[in-house]
Amino acid sequence: MISRNILSYIGVVALTCYVAYATDPTQLQDFCVGVNDPTDALFVNGMFCKNPMEAKPEDFFLSGLDKPGNTDNRVGSNVTQATATQLAGLNTLGISLVRIDFRPHGGLNPPHTHPRATELLTVIEGTLYVGFITSNLPNGENKLFTKVLNKGDVFVFPQGLIHFQINIGKTPAIAIAGLSSQNPGVVTIGNAMFGAKPPISVDVLSKAFQLDEKTVKHLQAQFWISP
Template identity: 60%
Template sequence: MALKSFVLIIAILSVVTSISHASDPSPLQDFCVAVNDSMTTVFVNGKVCKDPKIVTADDFFKSGLNVAGNTSNNVGSAVTAVNVNNLPGLNTLGISLARIDYAPYGVNPPHTHPRGTEVLTVLEGTLYVGFVLSNPGANMKNKLFTKILHPGDVFVFPIGLIHFQFNVGKTKAVAFAGFNSQNQGVITIANAVFGSDPPINDDILAKAFQVDKKVVDYLQSQFWWDNN
């Protein structure tokens, strides 16, 4: 009897394992509309493999992260990304990184990475960082986690959650971020909500934010800077 039970447990675990490995991989683009044309040249996840015979060391190399980004913009920060789009050797490896430069009191505005968790390391300066949990249950608020980071400190922003970094010092700050995706994506909240093309109907935003439509119209009229 004990042997039969053991065999049954093994069989169930085998089925569960098979099901778990049969799930679709995470997408690396915002959408992929299905077509019946077999001659289409757009591939799932946007990349195809280079012939191994013509691969060189340069396919796995990129320079320039020692150069500070231009922070003379409305938000006072600049993100220099290294992902599969500018370092082809990252394709299928599931990693990428970025350098973030902050002017004094510069901010990397609230944003999300829909396809990757971020781990941030401060090299220079002092940053106030944080992320907000997803919508909780009834009668609960979205919890905010924050921390002051100094050189050598590390902080993690879980995949898909809204997060930010703010330089609280009087001097510049520099940080490096790693991601568990070759193309983690980024959605800057203010840009997406108030700077979409075409604009989101102001009646919708006025109702959503519980403000007068004139406030929404003003926000939509602003130039929303992309620091990436």
């Protein structure tokens, strides 16, 4: 009887493992259009891998995160990335890092999402007001979670949810954020909605944001940037 139970348990575990490993890996880009002819195809969902026998310590090293980014722009912030693009050794490891610099008195990392990563942010210097918004709740609302962070404080932004940070202090602010993907992606809401190329229909944006057409066209004419 005991042996039969053990065999049943092993069978369930084996089936569970098969189901778990039979799923597709999380995508590392927005889309991947299938092609039959690989002549003009690109290798995606990661990068080509170097022969491990040819790997060097430099492949796992990146300098420069001690240097402040240029915040002289419309939003007053700058993001310095350490993803697989800048640090080749991160490829396939599912993690990345960014440094975010904020100008005093309102330097803003605008509302945005990371479609492929949860973000864990740590304040190194300054005072930030941060927050994220849930997806649609059963009552049809979107709940806002906010917090004022000081030096040494940590805050997490769940994967795919809209979030932001703004410097509410009188001095420059610095934050370091870890992300659970080597290529987390970023969708800055304002840029995506009003700066898309080609532009989204004015009728769509007018109705979606309850704005008149003149206001929508004005917003579309702005020079949209990402930090």
